[in-house]
Amino acid sequence: METQKSAKKITRRDFLRAAGIAGVGVVAAGCAQQAPAPAAPTAAPATAAPAAATAVPAVVSTKPGLAAGMIGGPTGFEGAERYQYGPDSPAGRAIEALKQLPADKKPEKLIVMHPEGAVGHWSVAFPEGAPTPAQIFEEETGIKLDIVGVSENDQFTKIIQDTTTKAGQWDVYSFWGNNRGTLAESGAFFVLDDFVAQHRPEWDKAYAGGQTTVESYAKYNGKYVCVSFDGDYQSWNFRRDLFEDATEQKNFKAKYGWDLQWPETFEQLDQISEFFMRPDQNLLGCTDIRNSIWGLTNWIQRYASAANPFQGYFDPKTGKPLINSPAGIRATQEYSDTMAFKSKDAVSWGWPEQYANFTAGGAAVTCAFPNMPKFLDNAGNADSKVVGKIRTGLAPGRIVDGKLIRRTLWWPNITLAVSTQTKYPEASYLWMQWANSPSMFTFMVGNPAGYYDPFQNSDFKDPVVVASYHDYHVPTMIASIEHSVPPLNLNGASEYETALDTNVQAVIAGKKTAEQAMADCEAEWEKITDRIGREKQVAAIAAQMAAFSTVVDEPKIKS
Amino acid sequence: MAASTPITTKATPGSANRRLRWIDMNNTRTFATTLTLPAQLVLLLIMIFPLLAVVYISMTSWSPTQGGDWTQAYKFWDWGRNYVEVFTDPFFWQALGRTFLIVGIAVPLEFLLGLGLAFLFLEDFRGKRIFYALMLIPMMIVPAVAGYMFWMMFQSNGPINAVISAIIGQPFTLAWLSSEAPATVAVIIAEVWQWTPLMFLIMASGLVGLPEDQMRAATMLGASGWQKFRYLMLPMLKPIIIIALVIRGMEAVKIFDSIFLMTAGGPARATESLSIYMYKVAFQQVRWSFAAAAAMTVLVIMTIIASYALRPLQAPQREAQAAMRQAAETGAAGSD
Structure with a gap:
């Protein structure tokens, strides 16, 4: 009997049965790891939602090279004062709020996903003698910036991976603006409404086209979920x-x-x-x-x-x-x-x-x-x-009811959002507010090392930006933003x-x-x-x- | 509460033997299992697990954009509605038909060209080694590079039209990649160009391996070249030809790079192969569960086709086994 049992060979059926049972077991084990899944954009925690906007801090600048009344910004080159900011400005409020964050909410480093072709705005000093924006940020807040270049076509996939696996690899995501709704519904983006109310980025004043542009760039389903770093208007x-x-x-x-x-x-x-x-x-x-x-x-x-x-x-x-x-x-x-x-x-x-x-x-x-x-x-x-x-020229259009209707659009547009997986949502948001402020964004958009395009009122008044994009083109860019969908x-x-x-x-x-x-x-x-x-x-x-x-x-x- | 009873650790005679009985190396089955276990585990991880994961996801309506990872797909369990959608999706069947059309034209062309070239290389000639190496170059080019190369060549003002213009003596400016039929032809040409060398390589090795004595005997008996090919070489090459066609056919069904670079599946969906269709569904539309169902459907279809395609190879084995059985039975009856 024993001899018979020993002599029995493993048949293909035996093997498949054993492998199948083991496979089902592995899948079942995988399914058992039930992590909570956000079905919609995550709201800021109650602790991050103050009842009132931040008061303007009384700040005295100690940084050499700053113009009177300014508390931060680039220095060391002719015209640097154009990009410097005072305490009651979007950039100034962001920097001061970052400095005042409690230790557990203040990171040593922020990791930012960024389209490869635009990393130069952060890593290349322009004009000569100027610090890079990353250096300015670190100098003023003590927080290091890691701007990680990601292939443009990989941004979406990496965000989905980070969100579904809850890896928390990034504090800030970058993506093409077209994907905003899909990513927001996947639970990838932190809702920024409370931070916006508290720190007042004043985007409606800063962006050409005013509130309509803000709605187009920053909101999904009525909530603030992202920030534009590009003016990709056709x-x-x-x-x-x-x-x-x-x-x-x-x-x-x-x-x-x-x-x-x-x-x-x-x-x-x-x-x-x-x-x-x-x-x-x-x-x-x-x-x-x-x-x-x-x-x-x-x-x-x-x-x-x-x-x-x-x-x-x-x-x-x-x-x-x-x-x-x-x-x-x-x-x-x-x-x-x-x-x-x-x-x-x-x-x-x-x-x-x-x-x-x-x-x-x-x-x-x-x-x-x-x-x-x-x-x-x-x-x-x-x-x-x-x-x-x-x-x-502005996009052609059609005459409807005796009126000329001309509509262009932004596409695809570098857009950034705070990851729901970050441990530092407020710091991440404040970095975005600072970087997207009229002073800092205009400073960066003039830098030819990347492909940010201008869209803020301050961009269109900046001599470096105007010289680069040409004065004849500035009215077209503004009109395109104002006539967009x-x-x-x-x-x-x-x-x-x-x-x-x-x-x-x-x-x-x-x-x-x-x-x-x-x-x-x-x-x-x-x-x-x-x-x-x-x-x-x-x-x-x-x-x-x-x-x-x-x-x-x-x-x-x-x- | 009563004190817990201490666990007895005292070993009893023979307990070690009992514990180790399951790895009794004298047992053939246990021995075989132990030896093959690592391989089985690897197989489980790299084949069975992904397959089961795909089946599991395909039975749900889950997508990563709904929040949550794939392990929570059971929350979106819908009893395989994706399969119903796959079966009723005209784009899926069109992609399948288009893929089979491309494979059905490209692979036989590759085979015929490969076989013809292999015959040319049977005889020695000057520079044979160099030509042999040159023949293999297309196969060694990264498919994406080949795709881009052909994209440039098939532009209306590209080299292909320039050559045709020179031949016909008047300007020829067909926009190959902008119309349905020419785009399909262009994709097939790119595929044939890149993979004919593989057929050539397989056929050349097959021809070299044919027994020389039989060929010599046929020559001495006055067989013509065609007779030698038809009645000697072709039957002997049959297993190699079948394997080459099946392998190449299965590979060609996965065609992606060249189409993606040349037409991205367009114009409209004119060159959308199965892989391009799946890519769009999975990565552009992020419908992973639907893509999983489509992938499983393709797997089943391909398995059925492959098993039929390989039947001619199994037939001689079956015949041999039947003959052996018959001989054994005859022998047994004789001894009775």
Whole structure:
């Protein structure tokens, strides 16, 4: 009997059974680790919510190089006083509050996730003789800063990992602003309402566009959850040398009956694009992009300007999509039709191809990030054939009820938020308030070592920023902010974007009509909303309405 | 409360033996289990556990953006509604069909080209070593780099159109990556270019390994080149060909890098393969439980296909086993 038992071989079935039992055991053990899961943005603890705003501290500056009445900021170079701050300023209040934090709330070091391409704002001293912002912060608060560069495309994944595993690797997260709703609903962001009330960042005074910009940049579902460190508003660039050429002007007027100038409406833009479409001369009419996802920036501009004061994405009362409408169909049809004025490869052109083409003087008009004149209309750029030949303009729009509606948007925008996993939420927030203050942000945004773009009123008055971005471009940047709408940054934004993108791309590819595409997209959006939860989405959509610009203009061009 | 009874630690004769009985090395089963345990544990960790985790997640509607980690996915248990959604999602089936189309064209092309090239390299010629090394270069290029390379080549003003223009004598400016059919063709060309060398390598080793005496005998008996190929080489190469096609086919189903770089699955969804579809669902839309259900569905489909594809290899084994059984039975009957 014993011999028989010993001789029995392990069969495949035995092995699979044993392995299966063990596997189920491991999974069960994993499931047993039940950590609490925040289902929504975490509110600041009661202890962090004071009843009243902080009183202005009586502070005497001891730092050499500071102007009279200033308590902090950069020193050591000509014009440094422009970036210094007094005690009753957003930066001053933040620094003083940080100094007064009790030991258990004051970290030795703050670990900040940051897009790789923008780390230079923190690590490279500019101008010569200036300290880096990280040095200033450490000098004034004793807190070290670890600005960790993360690949732009990895930010979202790293935040999800940190939140779901509760690793607490970061005090501050960085992300593309489009993902705000999704990340806020995942419980990644600390709600900042109490800190904002206590420390008064005064963003409404600081940001161009005032409170609408604050709503667009910092809030989700009516709560403060993040802070913008970028002004990624899509703005339009055109070739001044072509637009001001007497022969071109004469020929254009003869053909279209109105003077060649920066257009007010998309119909006018499309005529200009058609006029300059000369592939035989290596000149494209208009190269606003049409590639997957990123191209939506240009679809949204055509769509959002279709109603007075704006055409929203969803009905704020029911959450029903508004895209399957004359506005959506028209935007989609135009988006496809205007492929005629672009490279044949436009659907596979991203920013690098578009910037390179405009650098080589390959297009009459394009739409890009605000930094295009900074990089291309730059005597230091030996490759650029458009130095001194660029001018910029506000997005074209549509005439609705006799009013000119022009809408652009920010996309994707470097945005920072305090992690729910940090042990130091208040210190993290205060660092953000300090860094985002008019004095410090303007000091940083002029630094060419990173790609922050200006968006604060102080940025547009700063000689370094204006010299870098060009004085002709400043009014365009301000107007773009004032005429903007937010992107689809609700929970599930990426799903909504993918559905919209796939359908408009299908129209470009000739696989669907604009009507069919919008009907299909509407159905897909409804499915997404129902799966995520309509009630929640409707609340977020209603709250987002305050982020849409209501600025309307009078049309001037008679075409 | 009464004092607790002290635990008796006194050993009784034979207790050590009893304790160690479960690792009795004289027992074949125990011995085998002990030896294979580390391997089993590794297998459990790297194969079974992830698989079970995927099955578990696929049965819920959990997503990391809902807060909480995957261990709490049971809170979103929905009895596999994701599977219903996968089966009714036209985009999933379109991606599957598109992937099979790409694989169905690319892999046979790679095989034919690889076999043809292997024949060319059977004979010695000047510079054979250099050409041999050159042949393998595409396979050694990182797929993402190859994808970017082909993205550039297939631009409307790129080298492919330039060559075609030169051949036909007039400007040819097809936007390959902007239209459905040309984009699919471009993706297939990139795939064939990169992976034909692998087929070449496998076929070349197969051909070199064929028994020379049989080939010589066939030559002496007056067999033509085609006859030698059709009746001698091909049957002998059959197991290698099947393995090469199955391995390459299974690899090709995972096609991602080149498509991602060349078209990102576009225009619209024209080149969206299964991997691109899964990537979008999992990482762009963050629908992990749905992606898990889609992954499991693909796994089942691929397992069924692979088991059918490998049948020709198992047939000779089955025939041999049947013959042995028959011989044994015949022998036994004879001895009776």
